[in-house]
Amino acid sequence: MALRDFFIALSENRTLNSAAQKYGLKMGAQSVVAGTNIQETIASIKELNKQGISCTVDNLGEFVYEKSEATAAKEQILEVIKAIHENGVDAHISLKPSQLGLDIERDFCYQNLKEIVALADEYNIFVNFDMENYDRLHPSFELMEELNEEHKNVGTVIQAYFHESDENIEKYKNYRLRIVKGAYKEPANIAYQDKAEIDQKFIELIEYHLLNGKFTSIATHDHNVIDHVKQFVKVNNIPNDKFEFQMLYGFRKDMQLQLAKEGYNFCTYVPFGRDWYGYFMRRLAERPQNLTLVTKQVFTKKTNTVIGLAAAAFLAGRLTKRK
Numbered sequence: 001m002a003l004r005d006f007f008i009a010l011s012e013n014r015t016l017n018s019a020a021q022k023y024g025l026k027m028g029a030q031s032v033v034a035g036t037n038i039q040e041t042i043a044s045i046k047e048l049n050k051q052g053i054s055c056t057v058d059n060l061g062e063f064v065y066e067k068s069e070a071t072a073a074k075e076q077i078l079e080v081i082k083a084i085h086e087n088g089v090d091a092h093i094s095l096k097p098s099q100l101g102l103d104i105e106r107d108f109c110y111q112n113l114k115e116i117v118a119l120a121d122e123y124n125i126f127v128n129f130d131m132e133n134y135d136r137l138h139p140s141f142e143l144m145e146e147l148n149e150e151h152k153n154v155g156t157v158i159q160a161y162f163h164e165s166d167e168n169i170e171k172y173k174n175y176r177l178r179i180v181k182g183a184y185k186e187p188a189n190i191a192y193q194d195k196a197e198i199d200q201k202f203i204e205l206i207e208y209h210l211l212n213g214k215f216t217s218i219a220t221h222d223h224n225v226i227d228h229v230k231q232f233v234k235v236n237n238i239p240n241d242k243f244e245f246q247m248l249y250g251f252r253k254d255m256q257l258q259l260a261k262e263g264y265n266f267c268t269y270v271p272f273g274r275d276w277y278g279y280f281m282r283r284l285a286e287r288p289q290n291l292t293l294v295t296k297q298v299f300t301k302k303t304n305t306v307i308g309l310a311a312a313a314f315l316a317g318r319l320t321k322r323k
């Protein structure tokens, strides 16, 4: 199994997620998670705002199979929206439909999303529907479209690795879109597998939306793409208020500050909460070197042992099943 597949498989493991939540609480994962609660997160946002950086806030959480968990996530996101409004910080919301019950019952999920989007709309706060794996792609697009009939403060993500992203970017050109390479493991019949091909598609989609679409968020840590976009907007006279760069909290901090200093709109994706496990494993799948960024903070001896044992058990399970 390639290293990327290994980490993606780990990211999808519910037992490891629970272990990380239980035993990983004390460590705080401070380098990549902005806080464990709303108060700490607002403080982190204020710091970033001071440096000219806006934020998109993600209440971490995956593996939601119970309605009570989805309701709790909704309540938490409503609290974040109130906190953004009350503190007057420059921030919006990123959410994952699965956290709000997409895998449980569609209408239940819709009602949860509607409450969130309506409150955010009242305060003039944008809500981004993060995109997850392919099974959830069309259901998430449809939910967003339905909500857009009443509330215009919604937008979503286009993942460059999907073959169908050309059609989707055209279809959703009137939405504010974040464009990314794509973080999940998808089969070759629906998604490009080759890195060079994905990078090429990524650039094409960014260019298309910059020229034809509403606001574009270019979400990447890839300096080559960023340099290309800088040139492209210059040559095509695309004003700075039509786009922003986005990066994840804790990654390439110097570059984040530099881009903001150069006068580009910059937005940091700020995850918060205890449920950091799946999020973090996907970051390792993207770039195993990311481990060095957080090793000291995240993996104490105790968490190492627990997660290591659970990972071993998980792998043993896979190998047994293969037999």
Ligand SMILES: Cc1cc2nc3c(=O)[nH]c(=O)nc-3n(C[C@H](O)[C@H](O)[C@H](O)COP(=O)(O)OP(=O)(O)OC[C@H]3O[C@@H](n4cnc5c(N)ncnc54)[C@H](O)[C@@H]3O)c2cc1C
Binding pocket: 129, 130, 131, 132, 157, 159, 180, 181, 182, 183, 184, 219, 220, 221, 222, 223, 246, 247, 248, 251, 252, 268, 269, 286, 287
């Ligand atoms: C703000 C944000 C939101 C996202 N939202 C989603 C989403 O909703 N759905 C989804 O599927 N995916 C999402 N992603 C993840 C995305 O799809 C990619 O998996 C992820 O960004 C990795 O690709 P990349 O473009 O950053 O660069 P990569 O392809 O990982 O890296 C390209 C090159 O950039 C350099 N580089 C990259 N990272 C670093 C680093 N930390 N330090 C130094 N050099 C580095 C290296 O030279 C590397 O070879 C999001 C990413 C960001 C930044």
